[in-house]
Amino acid sequence: MSSVIVALAAGIGMAVGLALYHSERHTVAWYVGGLSLVVTVPLTLYDISMHMLYYVRPELQAYYIRILWLVIIYAVESWLALRIKTTAIYFETLREAYESYCLYCFF
Amino acid sequence: MLLSYLAGKSTVTGESRSLLDKNTVSPAELRTAEEAASSDPMAILSPGASHPAASPGISRPLPLPRTRARAASRARQMLENDDLAAAVVRHACEHETAHLLPPLCWCEGCTNGASLLAWSRFGVMQYVVIKLACAVVTFVAVLLDVYGEGEWHRFDRAYIYVSAAIFCSQFVAVYLLVLFYHETMTALGGLSASAKLLLIKGLVFATWWQGLVISGMASVGWLKATQSYTVSQISAGMQDFAIVLEMMVFSAMFHYHFGFTDALPPRLRRKARGTQLGAALARSCMTCCPTDDACCGLAGAFGCAPEAPSLDPEEAEYSSLQAERDAVDYILRSGDESTAARALADMLPADVVGSAGGYLVAPMLHSGHDRPAGSGCGADDAGADDIVAALAHSGRDRGISMPSSSNSG
Numbered sequence: 001m002s003s004v005i006v007a008l009a010a011g012i013g014m015a016v017g018l019a020l021y022h023s024e025r026h027t028v029a030w031y032v033g034g035l036s037l038v039v040t041v042p043l044t045l046y047d048i049s050m051h052m053l054y055y056v057r058p059e060l061q062a063y064y065i066r067i068l069w070l071v072i073i074y075a076v077e078s079w080l081a082l083r084i085k086t087t088a089i090y091f092e093t094l095r096e097a098y099e100s101y102c103l104y105c106f107f
Numbered sequence: 108m109l110l111s112y113l114a115g116k117s118t119v120t121g122e123s124r125s126l127l128d129k130n131t132v133s134p135a136e137l138r139t140a141e142e143a144a145s146s147d148p149m150a151i152l153s154p155g156a157s158h159p160a161a162s163p164g165i166s167r168p169l170p171l172p173r174t175r176a177r178a179a180s181r182a183r184q185m186l187e188n189d190d191l192a193a194a195v196v197r198h199a200c201e202h203e204t205a206h207l208l209p210p211l212c213w214c215e216g217c218t219n220g221a222s223l224l225a226w227s228r229f230g231v232m233q234y235v236v237i238k239l240a241c242a243v244v245t246f247v248a249v250l251l252d253v254y255g256e257g258e259w260h261r262f263d264r265a266y267i268y269v270s271a272a273i274f275c276s277q278f279v280a281v282y283l284l285v286l287f288y289h290e291t292m293t294a295l296g297g298l299s300a301s302a303k304l305l306l307i308k309g310l311v312f313a314t315w316w317q318g319l320v321i322s323g324m325a326s327v328g329w330l331k332a333t334q335s336y337t338v339s340q341i342s343a344g345m346q347d348f349a350i351v352l353e354m355m356v357f358s359a360m361f362h363y364h365f366g367f368t369d370a371l372p373p374r375l376r377r378k379a380r381g382t383q384l385g386a387a388l389a390r391s392c393m394t395c396c397p398t399d400d401a402c403c404g405l406a407g408a409f410g411c412a413p414e415a416p417s418l419d420p421e422e423a424e425y426s427s428l429q430a431e432r433d434a435v436d437y438i439l440r441s442g443d444e445s446t447a448a449r450a451l452a453d454m455l456p457a458d459v460v461g462s463a464g465g466y467l468v469a470p471m472l473h474s475g476h477d478r479p480a481g482s483g484c485g486a487d488d489a490g491a492d493d494i495v496a497a498l499a500h501s502g503r504d505r506g507i508s509m510p511s512s513s514n515s516g
Contacts, residue, residue, distance in 0.1 A: 024335070025336075026335075026336070026344065029344060029348045032348075032352075033347075033348055033351035033352070036351055036352050036354070036355040037351060037354075037355075039355050039358065039359075040351075040354045040355045040357075040358040043358045043359065043362055044358045044361065044362075046362075047361065047362055047366060047367070050366070050367040051367045053367070054367045060369070061367070064365050064367075067307065067361070067365060068361060068365060070310060070311075071310070071354055071357050071358050071361055074310065074314070074350055074354050074357075075350070075351055075354035075355075078346075078347040078348075078350035078351045078354070079347070079351050081343070081347045082344060082347040082351065085340065085343070088343065088347075089245070089246060089249045090246075092242075092245070093242050093243070093245070093246045096238060096239065096241075096242035096245075097239065097242060099238065099311060100235045100238050100239040100242075103231055103234065103235050103238075103311070104232070104235045106231060
């Protein structure tokens with residue numbers, strides 16, 4: 001736990017350093033986004049894996065897993081779009097498609 | 108997920124699937140069942156009950172009668188989905204109409220039971236279709252360089268049309284979903300449905316609204332172009348950055364509201380909620396997979412060793428499914444309902460008999476009552492009484508009381 005906090009603090013320190021000494025705001029935003037992604041993706045993947053470990057009510061948990069994937073897909077898509085502006089539209093279309101699929105599955 | 112329970116789309120696991128149709132109960136059938144027995148909510152559990160062909164005979168020849176099989180499978184489905192789906196159905200039966208806010212008064216009176224279900228489904232499905240179509244249009248427009256992100260004033264750009272379409276579609280979808288939630292709120296109390304609803308709405312709809320607001324800020328000139336970025340680049344970058352940061356918050360909230368403890372039985376869920384993760388893990392571990400090595404290691408790591416090993420989870424599930432299927436087959440083939448019910452009551456765990464035994468028996472009772480006169484009514488009524496008596500007896504032996512809903516005979 002303490003090592004995680006130290007790593008996060010180091011990451012935030014680096015972000016501050018980047019903001020101070022690096023003129024490109026784009027890079028700072030991408031770096032900070034990456035930091036939040038480091039929290040988001042493992043936490044959500046952990047939830048998904050716990051659902052798969054204790055897959056006792058498939059009719060309920062299948063939906064939970066699909067919804068949890070939504071978080072990862074949103075986060076990763078936005079982060080990539082932040083970095084690679086020219087191909088952002090492809091990621092965005094894929095994200096919308098998954099969102100529609102996820103909603104469709106409910107009905 | 109709850110709508111799909113009601114629509115009968117929810118599938119039953121593994122082996123019992125072969126007995127079920129994909130769509131066991133369609134909204135139309137729900138509606139007819141509702142009309143046939145609006146006074147008794149339990150009647151809705153037996154969709155084919157009002158059909159004359161539902162009359163069982165003594166020592167029926169195979170193939171199995173469709174309506175009885177469906178009633179039995181429906182009841183079994185209710186058992187597997189525990190009391191949640193039953194509560195939703197019952198609630199939808201009890202509440203006649205909802206009063207709608209002004210823009211959508213025209214569908215007032217369509218909001219009870221199965222109609223509400225159909226309307227909610229319509230609300231979400233139209234959003235799915237329109238959102239997907241808009242994504243395709245956006246994709247093509249960007250490739251043709253006529254999209255014009257954030258350009259509200261350009262009517263020769265696709266942005267304003269796409270935004271307007273999604274805006275209207277989202278309005279209808281959110282409205283109908285809130286209506287559905289309002290109608291089923293009390294029934295869903297145990298699963299913190301309001302938090303889930305808000306989280307999914309926040310994820311899907313609020314992120315879109317935020318994008319709209321940022322493009323609006325760009326178009327009224329609040330965002331200024333810098334030396335290295337244009338306004339549209341800043342706008343897109345702000346949206347993406349905001350989403351990445353929000354997803355961190357969302358993942359934390361999803362961790363609490365979409366955690367795996369929801370899948371545990373209510374009794375266990377209550378215990379697991381509010382305790383340490385390790386304790387919850389260990390508890391669910393003992394319930395779900397007492398002999399699973401990885402799982403036991405995990406439980407041991409949290410200082411809570413599993414109890415004496417019982418059946419392998421797959422084996423346990425298989426055997427319970429097998430027993431259930433055997434019992435249903437026995438009922439359907441033999442026609443000797445009192446013996447079958449007694450066997451069934453003995454087979455089921457005590458808490459199931461106490462909470463859901465009535466659901467299992469109700470369809471049999473109803474299909475017994477609704478058959479035309481002169482087809483052995485008296486004998487079958489006696490059979491129905493026997494079922495109740497057998498279940499009550501079995502319940503008494505285990506120190507539990509029967510649900511009153513099963514005593515309609």
